[in-house]
Amino acid sequence: MTDPAETRPAAGQPERLAPGLARILAPNPSPMTFRGTNSYLLSCGADRAVIDPGPDDPAHLAALLGALQREGLTMILVTHAHRDHSALAPALARATGAPVLAFGNATAGRSAVMTRLAAAAPIGGGEGIDAGFTPDRCLADGEILPFGDGRIEALHTPGHMGNHLAFAWRDAIFTGDLVMGWASSLVSPPDGDLADFLRSCARLRARPETVLHPGHGPAIPDPAARIDTLLAHRHAREAQILDALARAPADLSGLTARVYEGTPPALWPAAARNLLAHLVELVRRELVLAEPALSATARFSLRQPEKSGSARKTPLAPPGGLG
Secondary structure (H helix, E strand, O other), X not given: OOOOOOOOOOOOOOEEEEOOEEEEEOOOOEOOXXXXXXXXXXXXXXXXXXXXXXXXXXXXXXXXXXXXXXXXXXXXXXXXXXXXXXXXXXXXXXXXXXXXXEOOOOOOOOOHHHHHHHHHOOOOOOOOEOOOOOOOEEOOOOOEEEEOOEEEEEEEOOOOOOOOEEEEEOOEEEEEOOXXXXXOOOOOOOOOOHHHHHHHHXXXXXXXXXXXXEOOOOOEOOHHHHHHHHHHHHHHHHHHHHHHHHHOOEEHHHHHHHHOOOOOHHHHHHXXXXXXXXXXXXXXXXXXXXXXXXXXXXXXXXXXXXXXXXXXXXXXXXXXXXX
């Protein structure tokens, strides 16, 4: 069930990944979606499911319906309410009569920290949100969906987005945009939350499944190694931010230029959103100050050590073994 990085899948053409599992690439390549969105077709006995129908594109709808070959569709599962994953769900539901299942609407599952921040400060965000998305049924964390002679388990995995679900089936987890092999996930407040992201990654790392199927890019045959790499990347990014602020305070744009020096400026807007997610967490842990208040326009600086001679120390990793 591996998918080498050099593979160049063709949009709209079903690729058999394993018995009962096919992947259909949507025709929406971009710097944020890689070669396009992966839609997955699962089959077991008389049951059929699509995970992430993808963007609202007639050609992709035709490809999904063609892959079904007039067989019924039992359910449409959506990992999260970004348009490149969820927007085709209503049209696919109308064409097949299958219900749309997800954690909730575009703001469901948002952390309390991000809910308060969105209400109190100009924080931005909302990139690619499918604001009108409403599932036919909301899935609870850990809910089991009978599927053929087996089952699909819904796992609430916020971080990239509050309503993000992963789906475990057989020896695989379909990870949406939480864990990908070609890039790290965008965490953009208030829709994304870095502390949630770390917890969700830790949860998936502890699972027994042997392969991850992401929303973009190839399959990941060594989940633990990839998740460890992503977590190490976040630790390294935090260190860069603290080092940059040790040199001088900065606003978000200035800090982005420092931390992402050498990265094409066209990628800085997305990079800034990831930096903001780190800054929100650093402010929460009282390692960084935001003046006059935490927002996307704040001036950030290192918090000065307490009079006792040491700043409050809080580990990057939330409880859950990220140590």
